[in-house]
Amino acid sequence: MLKLPGIATLFCVFLTTATPGQQPSQDKPIPEIDSVVQSILSDLNIPGASIAIAHNGKLLYTRGYGKANQDTPVLPTHLFRIASISKPITAIAIMQLVEANKLKLSDKVTDILTFQPVLEGDAKPDQRWKEITIEQLLQHRAGFNRDKSFDPMFRSTDIARATKTSAPASPDAIIRYMMGRQLDFDPGTAYSYSNFGYCLLGRVIEKKSGLTYENYVRKYLLEPLGIHGMCIGHSLEKDRSFNEVEYHPPKPQKYPSVFPPHELVRPSYGNWYLEAMDSHGGWIASAVDLARIASSLDEASSVSVLNRQFIQRMFQRPDSSSEAVYYGLGWQVRDVGSGKINTWHTGLLPGTSTILVRRHDGYSWAVLFNGTTDQGKGKPPQPSSIIDPKMHHAIDSVKHWPNTDLFPTYLKNSKSKETP
Numbered sequence: 001m002l003k004l005p006g007i008a009t010l011f012c013v014f015l016t017t018a019t020p021g022q023q024p025s026q027d028k029p030i031p032e033i034d035s036v037v038q039s040i041l042s043d044l045n046i047p048g049a050s051i052a053i054a055h056n057g058k059l060l061y062t063r064g065y066g067k068a069n070q071d072t073p074v075l076p077t078h079l080f081r082i083a084s085i086s087k088p089i090t091a092i093a094i095m096q097l098v099e100a101n102k103l104k105l106s107d108k109v110t111d112i113l114t115f116q117p118v119l120e121g122d123a124k125p126d127q128r129w130k131e132i133t134i135e136q137l138l139q140h141r142a143g144f145n146r147d148k149s150f151d152p153m154f155r156s157t158d159i160a161r162a163t164k165t166s167a168p169a170s171p172d173a174i175i176r177y178m179m180g181r182q183l184d185f186d187p188g189t190a191y192s193y194s195n196f197g198y199c200l201l202g203r204v205i206e207k208k209s210g211l212t213y214e215n216y217v218r219k220y221l222l223e224p225l226g227i228h229g230m231c232i233g234h235s236l237e238k239d240r241s242f243n244e245v246e247y248h249p250p251k252p253q254k255y256p257s258v259f260p261p262h263e264l265v266r267p268s269y270g271n272w273y274l275e276a277m278d279s280h281g282g283w284i285a286s287a288v289d290l291a292r293i294a295s296s297l298d299e300a301s302s303v304s305v306l307n308r309q310f311i312q313r314m315f316q317r318p319d320s321s322s323e324a325v326y327y328g329l330g331w332q333v334r335d336v337g338s339g340k341i342n343t344w345h346t347g348l349l350p351g352t353s354t355i356l357v358r359r360h361d362g363y364s365w366a367v368l369f370n371g372t373t374d375q376g377k378g379k380p381p382q383p384s385s386i387i388d389p390k391m392h393h394a395i396d397s398v399k400h401w402p403n404t405d406l407f408p409t410y411l412k413n414s415k416s417k418e419t420p
Helices: 005-014 031-044 084-098 127-131 136-137 156-163 171-179 195-209 215-223 274-281 286-293 310-312 385-398
Strands: 048-053 059-065 281-284 326-327 331-335 340-349 352-358 363-369
Touching: 031 048, 031 059, 031 363, 031 385, 048 286, 084 136, 084 195, 084 215, 084 274, 084 281, 084 286, 084 340, 084 352, 127 286, 136 195, 156 171, 156 340, 171 195, 171 274, 195 215, 195 274, 195 331, 215 274, 215 286, 281 286, 286 352, 286 363, 340 385, 363 385
Parallel strands: none
Antiparallel strands: 048 059, 048 363, 326 331, 331 340, 340 352, 352 363
16 A cells, blocks of 8 residues: 655654653652663663553653663653564554454455465465464464564565565565465464564555554554554664664674665664564554553553453463463463463564563553664573563562653543544
8 A cells, every 4th residue: 555654754753742851740760660771771781761651541650761862861752663562553453443343353364465476486376375364463373484484574675676676675565475485384273473474464454444554553543542653663764753762783783775775784774674564563652652552451541442352352362372471462471370461562673672561460561772682592681571570570669659640741632432
């Protein structure tokens, strides 16, 4: 579908929540929380971070730490690439369409998306594509295994060449290319995390709603929650959105840009095509925005974008799973006993490490970092992995939370839910 980058950019520039330079209007710092974040920044040499903590639908605490760029401290209003936390956002959008009877989880993706496969050489279409359901895409059980083959979302230049389209490759070109390849396993028989599966879901949302993916999410998820600063980010540093942080991978090496003439660039700015990663990893947001989205799924929330039965369905265990930790529909889920669950998602791109958590006792939090450690086996854990258990302990250690709700300070007025 036709993308509208100009409009998206205008939304990011003019509708960013709160006032740049504004620090939280709360009584005082919370040392139990602040010390955890600051120690990670120091230990891992990460430039900056932002945090937001909510409980029962109210924003209790938000703060920025370190540097957004060379001259500016991180504030709660700063926007970060959230990477794969984009997947829960896409999952909520899909479930809205299910709730509106515009889509079924059992629907076959090839009945909705009728792209013509790009077949190379004497390749034949894989008939198993016709078995892939919306539910399998949400659960990462659709037949794509990036460890066995590759992740097409990071093969933009090669796919543009193979499909004879302009580089970097669009989502449509990537889908046509992948539809001409064999699946890695029979759909529904295994779990394998797939960015590409969520690329397909973004196009399903477009097909069923008649809107671009970004505009659908903005209209039916973000605006009802009073969130107006989130948007799909941009690949190139010159296009960085208003109030967006700079990103700092751990190494200074440069890599070929996906944009012609493919000159060498820093890995955070042009080594992949962020705009094509919209529905699996393309959003930029503040920690406050993410805490608001997470809180909207709680029973105590004053504004909901999805009815309770469909929220519960997102967190339901896949039929073939018996583990305490499993992947539901767009969320990692941990069974903590007595019918209680914790749900979360992390995100990772070079220069970006993020985590969003919803806990069974009504606490939700988002932590966003604008730096990362080396990736690969034997390398140090990412900031989001390190802070995850520490945040649980820190939140349990706080004896007196501010008696306030900061969401009105940082968000526009929310409105009643619309039907897609």
